Amino acid sequence: MKPAAGRYAPYNYFQLMEVSLRELLVEKGIVTEDAIAGAMAAMRARGPERGAAMVARAWTDPAYKARLLESGSRAAEELGFEVPGLRLIVVENTPATHNVIVCTLCSCYPRMLLGLPPEWYKSRPYRSRVVREPRKVLAEFGLELPARVQLRVHDSNADMRYMVLPMRPAGTEGWSEARLAELVTRDCLIGVAVPKIPKNPKTRKS
Amino acid sequence: MTVEKMGTVPLYNVGDRIRVRKAAPLGHIRTPFYIRGHAGVVERVCGAFPNPEELAQQRDGLPARPLYRVRFRQRDVWPGYRGNPADVIELEIFQHWIEA
Numbered sequence: 001m002k003p004a005a006g007r008y009a010p011y012n013y014f015q016l017m018e019v020s021l022r023e024l025l026v027e028k029g030i031v032t033e034d035a036i037a038g039a040m041a042a043m044r045a046r047g048p049e050r051g052a053a054m055v056a057r058a059w060t061d062p063a064y065k066a067r068l069l070e071s072g073s074r075a076a077e078e079l080g081f082e083v084p085g086l087r088l089i090v091v092e093n094t095p096a097t098h099n100v101i102v103c104t105l106c107s108c109y110p111r112m113l114l115g116l117p118p119e120w121y122k123s124r125p126y127r128s129r130v131v132r133e134p135r136k137v138l139a140e141f142g143l144e145l146p147a148r149v150q151l152r153v154h155d156s157n158a159d160m161r162y163m164v165l166p167m168r169p170a171g172t173e174g175w176s177e178a179r180l181a182e183l184v185t186r187d188c189l190i191g192v193a194v195p196k197i198p199k200n201p202k203t204r205k206s
Numbered sequence: 207m208t209v210e211k212m213g214t215v216p217l218y219n220v221g222d223r224i225r226v227r228k229a230a231p232l233g234h235i236r237t238p239f240y241i242r243g244h245a246g247v248v249e250r251v252c253g254a255f256p257n258p259e260e261l262a263q264q265r266d267g268l269p270a271r272p273l274y275r276v277r278f279r280q281r282d283v284w285p286g287y288r289g290n291p292a293d294v295i296e297l298e299i300f301q302h303w304i305e306a
Contacts, residue, residue, distance in 0.1 A: 087252070089275075104238050131240065131295055132284045150292040153280075158236045158273060158298035159255045 047115040050081050051163055052184035054090075054113070056177040059168040072163060076113055083112045089154075092165045093194070097150045100138065100191030101162045102130045110161040114189055121190065131155060141192040164191040171197055214254050216272040217301060222248045224276060227305045234262030237303045241295075246278035249296055257300070272301040 011019065025031045054075060058065035068075040072088030088110055091099040103109065107122040120126050130137045134153050138145055145151060154162045166188045172180060187193035218224055228243030236258045251274055256267025280293040287293070 104240070105236060133288070134280075134293070135289045147290055150290055150294070151280075152293075153295045155238065155295065155297045157238055158258065158300070160252060160273075160275070160298055 043111070043116065046112065048113075048184075048186035048189055049181070050076070050079075051110070051113045051186075051189045052181040053079055053177075054081075054163075055165055055184045055189070056181035058165055059180055060177050065165070068165065081113060083110075086110060086112050087160050088113070088163060089160050090163050090165050091152065091154060093167045093191075095149075095167070097152060098145055098191065099152045099154060099164045100130060100134060101154050101156060101164060102127055103156045104128070104131055105157050108156040108161060110163055113163060114186060118186065138192060141187070143193055163189050166191075166195050169195050169197055214269045214272065216251055216254075216274075218248050218251070218272075218274060218304065220248050220250060224248060224274075224299075224304045226276070226299055227303050231259075233259050235259060237299060238297070240283065241278065241297055241299075242303075244278055244283055246276040246282075249275040249277045252298060255300075257302070274299050274301070274304070 022036065026033055026036075054068060054072075057079065058068050058075075064075065064078070067078070068090050069092060072090040073083050073086050075090070076083045076086070076088060091101075093099055102121075104127045107117055109117040109121060111117070126137065131153055134151055135145055138151075156162050166184065168180070169183065172183070183195040183197065185193060185195070188195050223245060224247075225245040226237060226242050230239075230242075251272065254270035254272050257271050258267065260267040275296055276299045277294050277296045279291075280289060280295055281287040281291055283295060
């Protein structure tokens with residue numbers, strides 16, 4: 001619950017636990033405030049650009065795409081993204097199949113490549129509904145999936161993490177990797193959206 | 207449950223039809239309730255991972271348990287599912303949660 005502007009809101013149970021634990025760890029010299037601040041800054045600095053770069057490379061390099069589908073983790077490291085411990089499975093959208101990712105048990109997400117998950121990804125409505133009425137949920141995101149397309153829902157309920165390889169939009173022939181990567185949003189990598197060419201593209205060189 | 211099923215040797219292959227155990231033990235279980243008791247097909251063998259039910263109790267979770275990705279038909283899982291009959295849901299299932 002968000003407090004009204006300027007109003008004091010007492011910590012809730014988990015906030016209080018977090019602050020107490022953090023202060024204890026610092027007090028006992030196990031971690032420093034700087035180390036915590038640094039780790040949080042690094043976490044916030046990671047965004048979906050990494051995943052988008054992998055997709056753009058796959059769109060322009062069929063051999064990389066094959067390696068990406070074979071092992072997402074190795075393909076990430078190939079582009080210089082350190083992903084220790086991440087077991088990434090990349091699932092490919094095709095004209096016949098669409099993929100969408102969820103973690104029904106908590107909020108597992110390939111944070112090392114996509115950054116922090118959006119609030120809705122962690123919410124109970126998304127987690128409980130996208131498994132049992134996924135087409136309705138996708139429609140609410142603005143993605144009307146044709147009935148003939150097979151929908152695969154992936155529950156990252158254990159040790160694997162998932163990322164969607166979307167389809168390259170028509171009309172992007174000859175685009176550079178950097179320009180292609182700009183089309184790949186976080187939502188495309190989760191599977192609740194597909195890349196689209198902006199209606200009023202900025203005039204720019206590819 | 208047999209001793210073999212508890213072990214580290216994968217007993218199932220891609221394409222095998224399996225059923226998820228229908229049980230409700232206490233503890234930290236990574237097999238969601240909605241899929242317990244349902245039958246699906248092994249999509250891939252992921253390797254072996256420490257048992258999360260043990261890890262949650264501060265133990266080492268070893269020996270590591272084989273983990274599979276299993277594909278289920280949505281209309282088998284949800285009565286009255288609306289969508290393409292070919293729609294699927296895929297989950298990771300540990301070997302000790304597979305009954306056949």
